[in-house]
Amino acid sequence: MTVEGTTERVLRLLALLQRRPSWTATELAAELRVTDRSIRRDVERLRALGYPVHAAAGVGGGYQLGAGTRLPPLLLDDEEAIATAVSLRLASGGTVAGAGEAALRALAKLDQVMPPRLRAEVGAVHGAMDTLVGPGIEIDHELLVTLARACRDAVRVRFGYAARDGEPRERTVEPVRLVATARRWYLMAWDVDRDDWRTFRLDRMRDVTATTWRFRPRNHPDPAAYVQRSVTESPYRHHARVRLRAHPDQVRDRIPPQVGRVEADDEDGWCLLTAGGDDLNWLAVHIAALGFETQILDPPGLREAAARLARNLTAAAGPDADTGPA
Incomplete structure (x- = not known):
């Protein structure tokens, strides 16, 4: 067999070992259509490349890919390569110090070895996306x-x-x-x-x-839910609880999880929004801007702020404003 054929077979062996926890030599030989002796030689080639392939003898034994002391070359299929490239692009605009530069270096290495057809697909995805970097803290x-x-x-x-x-x-x-x-x-x-x-x-x-x-x-408690409750309520002077006539998913589309917590209400067609703020007038404006029918539950001062907002908007609209059907 040629060197190219041996290399291709070794890569196929690696892909099989990554697919499931354990294989017998007989199973691998049948998959690759070679002898058990060829499997043993190919396993040694993988070990020389840095892949920790463990072997166990006896009933229930076989070959298993384990964790090593250094990172060997990775074998990715087409979908994994595209997903990795897109993820690295997103990570390049992240909030972990140094991760952006490391992600760009890894992306450059991956792009270098990608076949042209995959590079074109990744390029199309990257060309159609932008990363909006907010005021995150590294x-x-x-x-x-x-x-x-x-x-x-x-x-x-x-x-x-x-x-x-x-x-x-x-x-x-x-x-x-x-x-x-x-x-x-x-x-x-x-x-x-x-x-x-x-x-x-x-x-x-x-x-x-x-x-x-x-x-x-x-x-x-559930960590994500606990942190969300902490960041949406604890840091603020006022905690608003309002009922909205909308499906919870409709409200979640407009309220980031770090801003407010949205839960289904007992009454069909309504949901409960809990959010925090240091200024009741600010809360009233943002709740009104959601555009849903609203019932303010707490605090009482938020109802007063909403009433002031309604009076101010009515006055701003002027006496000739169309207020809808009589």
Whole structure:
């Protein structure tokens, strides 16, 4: 067999090993239409390239692709290559410090080895999209890695934290999950000193250290829902609760998850919006701008702000404005 044929067979073997957890030599030989001896040689070629192919003898044994000490070459099919290229393009405008440059470097390497037909498809996708970079706050990637490992290994973390009043405080927590919104990163964790669940902004953390103190994971709320509730209510002076005559998905299309929480209401055709704000007039304007029939539940001051807004808009429209059918 030619070198090209051997290389193609080795790549096909790699694709099979990536497809399912374990294969016997006989199964692989049947798939590739070669002998068991050829499979053993091809496995050694993969190992020489850096792929950790483990072999187990006896009943139930076989070949298995494991994790190694270095990153070997990756084998991607057409769909995976396109998805990776598009994801790297999106990551180039992200909020992790240094990740944008790394994503662009990886994208350049991937583009270099792509066949022309795939490069054309990726180019068409990139040409039809733009990344709108908002006022997000960049987070050091080492901080993310430290916290992610602490979540995975269930070890306590200590750090300095700047509270909303700006006063730095020392915190010790049992981390559960990292949650990213469009603008910021948050950590949901059990605060050891306060004996309760808390949400922490990563950009307010300083001197983060993972300890060697392991903890037993607790039953916890859904991290995404908990962080959403925290960022839409806790930081604000006023918490608005309003009923809207609309399907929840209609409202979610207009309200980002970091701005408001939308839930189905008991009464069919309505939903409940919970949002926070420091200014009731601002809240009244944005709720009115949604364009749905609205019932304000809380706070009472929001009803007064809505009434003022209605009077001001009526006056602005002038005496000749068409107010609809009598």
